[in-house]
Each structure stands twice: as C-alpha cells, then as structure tokens.
Amino acid sequence: MKNPKITAAAGLSLLLAASGVALAQGFEPVQPLKAATSRSAVAAEADAAARDGNVYGDVIAAPLISRPSSRDRASVRAEAVATAHAPNQNLDRRAFVNSEVPPQLQGAGR
Numbered sequence: 001m002k003n004p005k006i007t008a009a010a011g012l013s014l015l016l017a018a019s020g021v022a023l024a025q026g027f028e029p030v031q032p033l034k035a036a037t038s039r040s041a042v043a044a045e046a047d048a049a050a051r052d053g054n055v056y057g058d059v060i061a062a063p064l065i066s067r068p069s070s071r072d073r074a075s076v077r078a079e080a081v082a083t084a085h086a087p088n089q090n091l092d093r094r095a096f097v098n099s100e101v102p103p104q105l106q107g108a109g110r
Helices: 002-025 039-052 073-085
Strands: none
C-alpha cells in the first residue's frame, strides 16, 4: 500500500522538476541598458529645461525686484533688538482670562 503512494509522489516530483527545468531554460536575465543618447546630450537637455523654468506652474514667473527702504540699517537693527528684549514679546492673548493681556504686561512690544 505504501509503494504506490511513494511511486506516485516520486513520479509527480520528477514531473514538476522537469517542468521547472523547461521554465528555467526560457528565462532571460536582465539585459543591459542601451542608452539612445549620450551623457552630454542629456546634460544639455537638462540645462535647457532648467532655463525654461517651470512650464507646468500656474503662476507666471516674474523676476524678483527689490524696493528701496526709507529706513536706515541702524534704526531697523535698534527696533529688532528692542523687540527681542521686550518682556512681552512671546505673550499670547489666548493664554489669559477672556483672551485679554493684563495691563501690566501690555507695552510697546505688540
């Protein structure tokens, strides 16, 4: 009773092994890439595309312009230092009762 089962299992395994060999013979490994263009041509196309800008953007590219300021550098710096040293610079109205900053903490900072 055991011999027919063993024989059937051996025959089935031989059949599967033979079909696996047939499948393995038809397999082609990964082929090397064959580039149609050279590196210099790709680099030239990339440079041209970078100069064209974002063609898919929905905003027209406008050159950045700087506007002259009426204030001098020293006054801007003095204001920044005063604001940085102000005791109430990090106050948030939501942190106080009824969202009101107490008068003793109010100052020229905000």
